[in-house]
Structures are given as structure tokens and as C-alpha cells.
Amino acid sequence: xxxxxxxxxxxxxxxxxxxxxxxxxxxxxxxxxxxxxxxxxxxxxxxxxxxxxxxxxxxxxxxxxxxxxxxxxxxxxxxxxxxxxxxxxxxxxxxxxxxxxxxxxxxxxxxxxxxxxxxxxxxxxxxxxxxxxxxxxxxxxxxxxxxxxxxxxxxxxxxxxxxxxxxxxxxxxxxxxxxxxxxxxxxxxxxxxxxxxxxxxxxxxxxxxxxxxxxxxxxxxxxxxxxxxxxxxxxxxxxxxxxxxxxxxxxxxxxxxxxxxxxxxxxxxxxxxxxxxxxxxxxxxxxxxx
Numbered sequence: 071x072x073x074x075x076x077x078x079x080x081x082x083x084x085x086x087x088x089x090x091x092x093x094x095x096x097x098x099x100x101x102x103x104x105x106x107x108x109x110x111x112x113x114x115x116x117x118x119x120x121x122x123x124x125x126x127x128x129x130x131x132x133x134x135x136x137x138x139x140x141x142x143x144x145x146x147x148x149x150x151x152x153x154x155x156x157x158x159x160x161x162x163x164x165x166x167x168x169x170x171x172x173x174x175x176x177x178x179x180x181x182x183x184x185x186x187x188x189x190x191x192x193x194x195x196x197x198x199x200x201x202x203x204x205x206x207x208x209x210x211x212x213x214x215x216x217x218x219x220x221x222x223x224x225x226x227x228x229x230x231x232x233x234x235x236x237x238x239x240x241x242x243x244x245x246x247x248x249x250x251x252x253x254x255x256x257x258x259x260x261x262x263x264x265x266x267x268x269x270x271x272x273x274x275x276x277x278x279x280x281x282x283x284x285x286x287x288x289x290x291x292x293x294x295x296x297x298x299x300x301x302x303x304x305x306x307x308x309x310x311x312x313x314x315x316x317x318x319x320x321x322x323x324x325x326x327x328x329x330x331x332x333x334x335x336x337x338x339x340x341x342x343x344x345x346x347x348x349x350x351x352x353x354x355x356x357x358x359x360x
């Protein structure tokens with residue numbers, strides 16, 4: 071297995087909030103990112119974790135992403151950042167991607183689905199239920215955020231399998247994507263969306279990566295005491311979340327995970343550019359940067 075960290079969509083430039091003791095690199099302004107993973111496997115082929123912005127989004131952002139979202143997020147719109155182009159540089163065709171695993175179904179995570187129309191799209195069963203069952207809690211909210219342009223091609227949504235008892239480092243309700251042999255789990259991190267989940271991937275060295283999606287958006291929320299949210303991200307969190315209390319509990323659990331298991335798990339979020347820069351620069355065999 072080889073894991074690549076991909077930025078599939080640079081967004082507005084944000085300023086760091088680190089104090090004087092922070093490393094020099096943490097003081098630089100950086101564009102926010104759409105942090106995705108490419109997991110190269112022998113049996114499953116290339117597996118994408120989240121897809122960022124797609125090629126069609128970059129050509130027609132106002133129509134596909136909404137003018138209001140574009141005005142706030144200020145995407146750079148560089149086609150070279152799309153997952154499609156980045157996988158092509160690694161020698162992959164769109165049909166080679168048979169599996170996509172999503173933290174949730176919001177526009178900055180689903181834009182690339184149309185570039186891989188033959189892929190099976192795995193989501194946590196709670197997220198699947200929220201967008202497919204009109205009687206589910208937050209159904210209308212969930213459907214509105216899974217924008218029509220990203221589902222017009224009829225993506226093959228597939229709920230991961232959960233027995234309700236599987237835990238991952240104490241997180242209950244972990245679910246396994248169907249048909250994947252790689253050691254990969256969808257771990258519920260509720261609050262941001264109705265079925266928001268982290269994607270846990272076990273690398274060849276035995277360590278885990280946890281893509282925490284939008285459970286948090288700035289490393290200060292996990293690493294600093296008291297937790298420090300970023301003012302450029304927080305309005306988006308407040309507007310998108312389905313359950314503020316659940317999101318606060320998720321953050322408490324993630325802080326405990328980082329505190330107690332940092333030797334076993336590396337946690338990162340979808341949009342923090344300093345986390346992305348740190349992880350993409352790692353050149354160990356199990357964590358290739360791209």
C-alpha cells in the first residue's frame with residue numbers, strides 16, 4: 071500500500087493563529103485546501119478518500135458550486151489540482167478508480183465524483199440514509215448539500231456495513247466499505263453532517279491515518295488548550311452543522327485520541343493547509359506526498 075496526500079482544490083488564503091513558539095512554517099499564510107487521499111492497493115486498485123473539486127466545477131464554478139459558495143470560498147480553479155489530473159500524472163485512467171470513500175456528501179468533498187463515474191461511492195450508513203430516506207432526520211438538509219451537479223450522473227452510492235458494535239480506538243459504530251480488501255473503516259464523527267465520518271486507513275507500518283473530514287477545520291482545535299477555532303472556518307461550521315452538541319463531543323473524542331494514541335494514529339482534517347503541508351512532505355514508504 072502507498073498513500074498519497076492530495077490537495078484537490080485550493081481555496082481562500084487564510085492566516086495562521088499560532089503563537090510565538092510555533093514553528094516558522096506555521097506563521098505563513100496559506101490557501102485552505104481540499105485534502106484528499108489516494109490509497110494505492112494491489113487488490114482494490116487506487117482508492118480515493120474524498121474527491122475535492124472536480125474538473126467540471128473548475129470550468130463552471132458558479133453553476134455547479136453556487137455563486138455564494140464561490141464568493142466565500144474563493145477557489146483557485148486550477149485544473150491541475152483535480153483528482154482526475156493528479157491520478158493521470160501517476161499513470162491512472164478514470165476507470166482504474168473502482169472505489170471512492172467519502173467522509174460526507176458536501177460539495178467540496180464530492181466534486182470529483184463525476185470524473186470517476188464508474189466508481190462505487192462508499193459512505194457511512196447514516197449519511198446514506200440521510201440522503202436517500204425522506205423520513206430520515208436532516209433529509210432535506212442533507213440533500214440540499216449534496217448538490218445536484220455532483221449527483222446528476224447517478225453515482226453508485228453504497229452504505230458501508232456496520233454491525234453497531236465495532237469500535238475503533240473507542241469510537242463506536244465503525245463501518246467497513248463493502249467490497250474493499252484494504253484495512254479501511256468509516257468511523258462516525260457526528261455533528262457536521264447527518265452521517266459525517268472519518269476515514270481510517272491502516273498503513274503498511276501498522277500506523278493509522280484518520281481523515282477527520284470537517285469534524286474540525288484548524289489544528290488549533292485539537293492541539294491547543296483551550297481549543298482555538300479559526301475565524302475564517304467557523305462561520306462555515308456553524309452554518310453546515312446538523313448537531314452542535316454532537317460536534318463538540320466529537321472534538322472532545324478527537325482531542326483524547328491525539329493525546330493518548332499519537333504513537334498509533336495521525337489525525338488530520340480536510341481543509342487545514344498547515345496539516346496538509348506537513349503530511350504531504352513526508353516521504354516514508356507508507357506515506358507518499360503528491
